[in-house]
Amino acid sequence: xxxxxxxxxxxxxxxxxxxxxxxxxxxxxxxxxxxxxxxxxxxxxxxxxxxxxxxxxxxxxxxxxxxxxxxxxxxxxxxxxxxxxxxxxxxxxxxxxxxxxxxxxxxxxxxxxxxxxxxxxxxxxxxxxxxxxxxxxxxxxxxxxxxxxxxxxxxxxxxxxxxxxxxxxxxxxxxxxxxxxxxxxxxxxxxxxxxxxxxxxxxxxxxxxxxxxxxxxxxxxxxxxxxxxxxxxxxxxxxxxxxxxxxxxxxxxxxxxxxxxxxxxxxxxxxxxxxxxxxxxxxxxxxxxxxxxxxxxxxxxxxxxxxxxxxxxxxxxxxxxxxxxxxxxxxxxxxxxxxxxxxxxxxxxxxxxxxxxxxxxxxxxxxxxxxxxxxxxxxxxxxxxxxxxxxxxxxxxxxxxxxxxxxxxxxxxxxxxxxxxxxxxxxxxxxxxxxxxxxxxxxxxxxxxxxxxx
Amino acid sequence: xxxxxxxxxxxxxxxxxxxxxxxxxxxxxxxxxxxxxxxxxxxxxxxxxxxxxxxxxxxxxxxxxxxxxxxxxxxx
Numbered sequence: 001x002x003x004x005x006x007x008x009x010x011x012x013x014x015x016x017x018x019x020x021x022x023x024x025x026x027x028x029x030x031x032x033x034x035x036x037x038x039x040x041x042x043x044x045x046x047x048x049x050x051x052x053x054x055x056x057x058x059x060x061x062x063x064x065x066x067x068x069x070x071x072x073x074x075x076x077x078x079x080x081x082x083x084x085x086x087x088x089x090x091x092x093x094x095x096x097x098x099x100x101x102x103x104x105x106x107x108x109x110x111x112x113x114x115x116x117x118x119x120x121x122x123x124x125x126x127x128x129x130x131x132x133x134x135x136x137x138x139x140x141x142x143x144x145x146x147x148x149x150x151x152x153x154x155x156x157x158x159x160x161x162x163x164x165x166x167x168x169x170x171x172x173x174x175x176x177x178x179x180x181x182x183x184x185x186x187x188x189x190x191x192x193x194x195x196x197x198x199x200x201x202x203x204x205x206x207x208x209x210x211x212x213x214x215x216x217x218x219x220x221x222x223x224x225x226x227x228x229x230x231x232x233x234x235x236x237x238x239x240x241x242x243x244x245x246x247x248x249x250x251x252x253x254x255x256x257x258x259x260x261x262x263x264x265x266x267x268x269x270x271x272x273x274x275x276x277x278x279x280x281x282x283x284x285x286x287x288x289x290x291x292x293x294x295x296x297x298x299x300x301x302x303x304x305x306x307x308x309x310x311x312x313x314x315x316x317x318x319x320x321x322x323x324x325x326x327x328x329x330x331x332x333x334x335x336x337x338x339x340x341x342x343x344x345x346x347x348x349x350x351x352x353x354x355x356x357x358x359x360x361x362x363x364x365x366x367x368x369x370x371x372x373x374x375x376x377x378x379x380x381x382x383x384x385x386x387x388x389x390x391x392x393x394x395x396x397x398x399x400x401x402x403x404x405x406x407x408x409x410x411x412x413x414x415x416x417x418x419x420x421x422x423x424x425x426x427x428x429x430x431x432x433x434x435x436x437x438x439x440x441x442x443x444x445x446x447x448x449x450x451x452x453x454x
Numbered sequence: 455x456x457x458x459x460x461x462x463x464x465x466x467x468x469x470x471x472x473x474x475x476x477x478x479x480x481x482x483x484x485x486x487x488x489x490x491x492x493x494x495x496x497x498x499x500x501x502x503x504x505x506x507x508x509x510x511x512x513x514x515x516x517x518x519x520x521x522x523x524x525x526x527x528x529x530x
Contacts, residue, residue: 207514240519305500312494323477334490340483341490344471349498354512356504361513 006031007163008451011220014166015073018065025058025065025076028166029120032078036123036164039454044139045149045159047083047093049123054078057120064118073223073247075118079167082153083124084131085111085211086200094202096129098322098329108200109232110169110211117227122165125155129333131171131204132315134179134387137333141184142452143418147384150180156214157184161419162454167224168214173204173311175379175394177212178406178423182378185408185419185450187221187438188214190394192428193401194239196225197232205314206237207354208307208398217448218407218438222246225431241429249432254440255289257433260371262393263294269388271381277410277420278377281441285375288440295371298363300391302356307392307399309345309353316342361400368427373437378406378421385415397425405434408447419447457495464488 006028009017017023033051040046061076081087084094086104093099107115114121126139128151136154141147142162149158153170157180160168170177172190181188189212196211203209213224225246232238261282267275286292319339322329330336368374380389397404404425412418422441426433442448456467465484468491472479479487 299504302500302504305497308497309494309501337486337490340472340477340479341487341494343475343477344468344487344491345494345498346471349501351512352498352501352506354514355506355510356501357513359504359506359510 003031003034004163007035009166010217011073011077011166011215011223012217014077015075018076019070025061025120026055028076029054029058029078029122032122032164032166035162039162039164042140042145042454043142043158043162043164045125045155045162045164046080046123047095047126047155048091050090050121054120054122061118061120071116071118072227074114074167074227077119077166078122079114079119080123080125080156080159080165081108081111081114081121081169082127082156082171084127084171084202085124085169087111087121087124090124092124092202094130095127096335097331098326099202104200106200109197109234110228111200113227119167119227125153125159125168127152127155129331129335130202131173131176132333132335132338134175136180141383142454143185144383147418148183150183150379150383152176153188153214154180157181157186157188160184160186160214160216161452163451166215167220169228170212170214171201172210172212173208173398174307175392175398177210177214178394178404179379181214181406182408182421183383183419185421185447186214186216187218187408187448188212188406189221189225189431189434190397190404191225191229191431192403194237195403195429195431196228197235197238199232199234203318205311207314208311210398218405218435218442219247219250221405222250222435244432246431246435249435250439252432252436254437257290257372257437258370259285259290259292259437260295260367260374261292262376263296266297266300266391268390269380270377271385271388273382273412273414274377274380274420278422281409281422282375284441284444288444290437293371295367295374297374297396298367299360300396303360303396303399304392306353306356306360307395309350310357310399312338312342313345313350313353315339316345357399364400372426373433374425376423376425378423382412382415382418382420393423402426402428403431403434405438407438407441409445410447411450457492457499461488464491
């Protein structure tokens, strides 16, 4: 296989080839590094690439496999993490001059778990300053290099779409895994709040931040979640639950499941191409035997306002030290402006937002009682098009903490060739249901197998 | 509503709130912050117009975890 073919293997395919000794971790990492050498000058998905360390880890993985010490399907798989994830002794910049020289003394729990699963850390991916924003300046969408990959996990999404990684992590406070996953035609999970540890990741908002896996297929996403999920005493929001094997949900029967879709008025401002793709996806789900019906997603305007106030209040508290000691060190983005404004929100105003949040969660529970999963567009427009969607289908699920899986659902014709995507949402800790439904969709379609013409 | 105040009054409000928050904002920073402050006021207005029941609690109410069971061990 050529390096490009190797670098576009899925995690599942690579794991199978490595078990049969048809491909070695060193070959796979070399292929990915060759792809990075070729494409990174055009895509700019990485803050740093750790080529020597990755090859060293790949050799160690090979030796382990030779001794029949097999860690699981991520063993020997080249992955990247967003440059908000602490990596011991290595720079973690969060794309800000404020942290330009920051070298953490420990790994983020997500990084620890990926390493323990045998994954090979190849690089740290780009983001906007402090993860603020729905674009990743300086990183380009592999499907159209004149366009954004989205943000804030734009580097991870772009790297996956370009075949420069087989798996990646992202962070999601307002849609920052699902948005770039949609724009770049890959798969991204914002898990249930508390399922994946946030420890050792630079913060936007403690009660809205999520860490999650990004991959090219739903099945690969389940394999990565198996490594990432689970209680972490270092993260006070981390939940102690019995974890399933998420990969066992792949291929599970979906016929008869009740799928809710938003009532038509909630599509106000959604790009025509997105709406068309969404309607086509609904037909696929009907053919798969799911029972589809319209539902109301309650209090979307109030949810947007609550999420914004909570986010910026908590972010401003996190930034207090930087604002007071070195405000001049922020980059040219709007982060400093936003956290200065956020510092002016009173405690009563913040708590009101949190009280409204609790009411929204309760109302949504009533809606979810009548369905198994909810389907929404992943983004309201293709990458780089004006954002006119009236309602935000992503931040709603940061506010309510429910899991949301973004996956590709087609390509636009006008403008041509840009990925379009869906979001599937389920109840708390029902990631297995997301994977079952998402994989069923990917078994009936081939959008996730398409590659950009780089 | 505060968001309908003229810019000069909003800037004065920003300065006072910043003083209360111990945040030093120059006149230039106040000008930069103003648009975002107005956006925040719009969000806050949306939240103010939502009728909250008296018993509504915030989502961040403190909660405990049960301690891990103590292991049987020899006393020192």
